[in-house]
Amino acid sequence: MTTPSITSAAGTQTARKKTWPGLTICIGGLPVRFFVEDADFRALLAGRYSSFLRPDIRSDSDIEFEICAVPPGSLPGPEDLEVRREGAVWLLGRGDFRAEFDLRLRRGTLRLAPNPYSVDTLLRIVHSLLLATSGGVLLHAASGIRNGRGFAFSGVSGAGKTTIARLAPAGVQLLTDEISYLRRDGAGYRVYGTPFSGELGLKGEDVSAPLAAIHLIEHASANRRHPLKPPEAVRKLLRNTLFFAQEPELVHSVFATLCDLAGHVPVYRLEFQPDARVWELAA
């Protein structure tokens, strides 16, 4: 019998799905369904991603992962994050989890010592791969919605993402203080909330808004904003883009998306001091 699955382990999914309850986590409008064997771990995930849960209604186009719990320390492989492809199958892993994911079949398996941070890392990788082929990026950026418009504040660690988020005035709906989710939407881009939080520990909200501007932030002694020409914007955005794969085809897709993004959304260099007035300048 021919099994349309990525591995022998994944090939057993169909049988297991009938008995393992599903949990659908939808970020950026892209649902990823997990079939979780361990009820306690499923409840833990449901709490952690409560703002991003969707009714568990199956659709063939959804991404599906089967989660198998294993004893801590029992996984082979490198401690450092590894993302590589063998044929159509992506092999993702770190000391705390191993996953196989067929992007074409949209099916995968995940083995982990029950730890929500492993699922968080997996979600970041999977979404970065999905976005690479669908006109979007994960950007190291805080973001928020003000008056129906989305604003992203991008920078490397220490640039001030959490500070900017803390300074948000009343009326700003914060989407994240760490990883922003940007996707092409008609003639422009939208910014979506994510559960990927930084120091603020925001749970995030499953909301989105048209992206009005991206600010590349840096600490300074005064608040100033300078528009960037698209080539310089691309150069700086690439530095702040969260992407794990090395495949030239996907890297080029990310590059194309950033070029398109910089051509459609104003990008600024924002010098700021820890002062709430920066929001009046930026948004």
Next chain:
Amino acid sequence: MSAFYIARSSAVAARRLGDEYVVMSAVDSTLYTLNEVGAVLWEAADGRTPLAEIVARKICAQFAVDADTALRDAEEFSRSLGQRGILLISSAPILPPAEEQVSRAAAVAAEQVP
């Protein structure tokens, strides 16, 4: 002056943004920004047209520069991108891989003709 041909490497991704080009190396994802003149050379780098002709037709026609200076600068620019694997440089026309294969196949076929 010897002939000088340039062709865009297939191992890069490039996008025009306004008057400039942003080029990404597939080797190490390094980004290069080509200014307006560089963008003209990039677009004209078809591997068939001698650089001197590109300079005369595209650069000198659009920019206020004398031909000798423009050609010298264009050669220097091309060598610089060539060292980075962004441009291919040759003293003979550079055929794209597919054409090269067809050309080789034709040569083999010609050799086999009695």
